[in-house]
Structures are given as structure tokens and as C-alpha cells.
Amino acid sequence: MIRVPFSRVLSGRRWLEIALDYRCNLRCLGCHACHDTGERLASSEALAWLRAGREAGIERLWLGGGEPTLRGDLVALVGAARQLGYATIAVQSNGMRLAYPEYVAALLAAGVTEVRLNVKSHRSEIHDRLSGEDGCHALMLQALALLQKEGVRVLADVLLTRGTGEDLPETVSFFAERGVAGFTLWLLSAADSDDPAVSGAVPRIGDLVPHLSAACERARARGVSIESLHTPPCTLPADLRGLHRPAASLALVVVDPTSRAFALETSSFEGGARVDACTLCSARERCGGPRADYLRIHGGSEFTALTPLGAKVPSSTSGSGHVGGEPG
Numbered sequence: 001m002i003r004v005p006f007s008r009v010l011s012g013r014r015w016l017e018i019a020l021d022y023r024c025n026l027r028c029l030g031c032h033a034c035h036d037t038g039e040r041l042a043s044s045e046a047l048a049w050l051r052a053g054r055e056a057g058i059e060r061l062w063l064g065g066g067e068p069t070l071r072g073d074l075v076a077l078v079g080a081a082r083q084l085g086y087a088t089i090a091v092q093s094n095g096m097r098l099a100y101p102e103y104v105a106a107l108l109a110a111g112v113t114e115v116r117l118n119v120k121s122h123r124s125e126i127h128d129r130l131s132g133e134d135g136c137h138a139l140m141l142q143a144l145a146l147l148q149k150e151g152v153r154v155l156a157d158v159l160l161t162r163g164t165g166e167d168l169p170e171t172v173s174f175f176a177e178r179g180v181a182g183f184t185l186w187l188l189s190a191a192d193s194d195d196p197a198v199s200g201a202v203p204r205i206g207d208l209v210p211h212l213s214a215a216c217e218r219a220r221a222r223g224v225s226i227e228s229l230h231t232p233p234c235t236l237p238a239d240l241r242g243l244h245r246p247a248a249s250l251a252l253v254v255v256d257p258t259s260r261a262f263a264l265e266t267s268s269f270e271g272g273a274r275v276d277a278c279t280l281c282s283a284r285e286r287c288g289g290p291r292a293d294y295l296r297i298h299g300g301s302e303f304t305a306l307t308p309l310g311a312k313v314p315s316s317t318s319g320s321g322h323v324g325g326e327p328g
């Protein structure tokens with residue numbers, strides 16, 4: 001059942017993301033999108049959202065989950081989206097089912113224009129361990145080779161953990177060599193998790209900076225894009241701040257398996273936990289602030305107000321470090 005008036009939630013949005021359900025054939029560290037709640041967005045409801053998205057002028061569709069390739073109606077939904085006129089139809093996947101040529105051919109024939117692969121590392125042992133399944137890195141590479149052969153645009157959503165940050169430059173080179181056109185970095189989140197193994201694997205942004213810097217150089221050298229979703233500008237040196245991609249800038253509305261719709265930036269997985277420094281910061285309009293789980297694990301000492309010219313306001317003035325807000 002569709003619970004929110006379409007026009008209100010879709011207005012002004014550029015992307016429509018539909019999470020069809022929360023089933024997955026992997027069990028990645030810290031994943032909150034693979035706990036099967038039994039909820040399934042019916043094909044008819046997904047179609048209704050697809051129509052409403054186009055009526056609202058949205059041209060970009062993101063099909064996620066869970067693992068969307070487990071849905072028997074995925075090819076039909078992609079075909080419907082193509083008929084409705086979506087210019088971009090992205091499928092976000094762990095790549096397991098995309099290792100099968102007939103399935104890839106069916107998805108591409110239906111109209112998929114972009115595949116986003118969930119990547120942890122160029123090292124198979126690390127990728128497999130963090131994904132909870134031996135052999136899934138090998139299958140993802142088979143998928144990548146197939147997608148490359150078919151000429152479809154492939155992007156990588158790369159999970160940053162304490163164990164993968166150091167490898168990031170090499171991971172970027174490895175996947176760029178295999179045809180990945182762009183990288184989006186996702187900081188592991190411990191929101192909704194009381195597992196110490198997850199909290200303990202959330203990296204400190206300051207420790208990632210040298211690896212982010214080297215990864216940007218590799219991306220530049222290869223001519224591929226790179227952006228980072230959960231590293232506010234004040235946590236990065238001035239020459240790296242362009243890497244930060246605020247969730248709000250995507251103008252993405254998410255529809256979950258219960259047909260609830262919400263703007264991506266309102267999710268506590270994206271930010272919204274303001275510190276005192278945010279109130280004085282010139283970046284506050286475009287930056288969603290830190291995540292609450294990050295502050296719980298690492299504190300707020302890395303967050304410092306920025307002046308309009310990008311200088312860091314001294315902490316005695318900006319009150320940096322004091323956690324002053326609640327998650328959005």
C-alpha cells in the first residue's frame with residue numbers, strides 16, 4: 001500500500017531509489033540492508049512508484065535492496081522503467097548473479113544502463129571475509145568482465161573499514177583497470193548495530209586521509225571519478241574536500257519494501273548528528289554533519305567549523321568536539 005502522497009515526496013528529486021526487499025545472498029559486515037524482514041514491495045507497488053517518479057519528472061532510477069537480482073520481477077521492472085522513459089536505470093548488486101551471461105543479457109536487453117557493484121577490496125580474501133561468503137570476489141570479477149564486454153557503465157560502491165582503508169589506492173587501480181568508471185566510498189556504519197565487531201571496524205576518518213589522498217591520485221591518473229559520502233569537509237585537508245559528496249546533493253528519494261518513502265539525507269546512516277562546530281560552519285548548508293554512530297565511536301574532535309574561505313576555525317571558538325545535536 002502506498003502511504004505517502006507521491007507528489008510531496010517526489011517533488012524536486014532527481015533520483016528514485018527502490019529497495020524491493022531485504023533479502024540477500026551475502027552477509028556483509030555491518031549490513032543493515034540484508035535483514036529479511038519478510039516485507040516485499042509488490043511488483044504492482046513498484047510499478048506505481050515508477051509511474052509516479054516519471055510524472056514528477058525524475059529520470060534516474062536506482063534499484064537496490066537487499067540484493068535486487070534475487071527478485072524474479074527485476075527484468076520486468078527494468079523493462080517497465082525503460083518504457084516509462086527513465087534515462088538512467090542503475091542496478092546496485094553484489095555481482096553474484098551477474099556472473100551468468102544469460103541473466104546479464106536479459107537485464108541489459110530490458111534496459112539497465114548502469115551497474116553499481118558492492119566492493120570491499122581488490123584482495124579476494126578480504127572481500128570474501130567482509131562479505132561473509134567464500135568465492136564471491138571471484139564471481140564479482142566474472143560479472144565485471146561480462147559487463148565490460150557488454151559495454152555497460154559500471155561503478156563501484158566501496159566499503160571503507162579499518163581493514164580496507166590502506167588498500168584503497170590499490171583497490172581503485174585494480175577495478176579501474178577492469179573497466180570501473182567511478183568509485184563511491186561508503187564509511188562502514190555501526191548505526192542499528194550493537195555488535196562490537198562492527199563498531200571496532202568503523203575507521204577514523206583522520207586515519208583514512210593518506211589513503212584517500214593516494215586513491216584520488218590513482219583515480220585521476222586512470223581518468224575515473226571518485227567521491228566519498230560520509231567524510232564531512234572539515235575532516236579532510238583543503239585539497240581533498242572536493243571528494244565529499246553530501247547525501248542531499250543526490251536529491252534521491254528512497255522507497256523501502258513497505259512503500260515508505262523518505263529523502264536519503266534524512267537517514268541517520270547518512271549524517272544528521274550535528275556538533276556545536278556545525279552551527280558556525282560555512283559548509284553547514286551543504287554538509288549533513290557527522291553520523292551519530294561515528295560520534296559514539298570516535299568522538300567529535302575531528303569536526304571543526306570552516307570559514308567561507310575554507311580555513312578551520314580554532315576549536316576554542318567553534319566549540320569543535322562537543323556533540324551538540326541529535327541524529328536527523
Ligand code: SF4
Pocket residue numbers: 024025026027028031032033034065066067093094118131
Ligand atoms: S551485498 Fe549489499 S545487501 Fe547484501 S549483505 Fe552485502 S551490503 Fe548487504
Ligand code: SF4
Pocket residue numbers: 232233234235275277278279281282283284287288289290303304305306
Ligand atoms: S563542522 Fe559540521 S557542517 Fe561543518 S563541515 Fe564539519 S560536519 Fe560539516
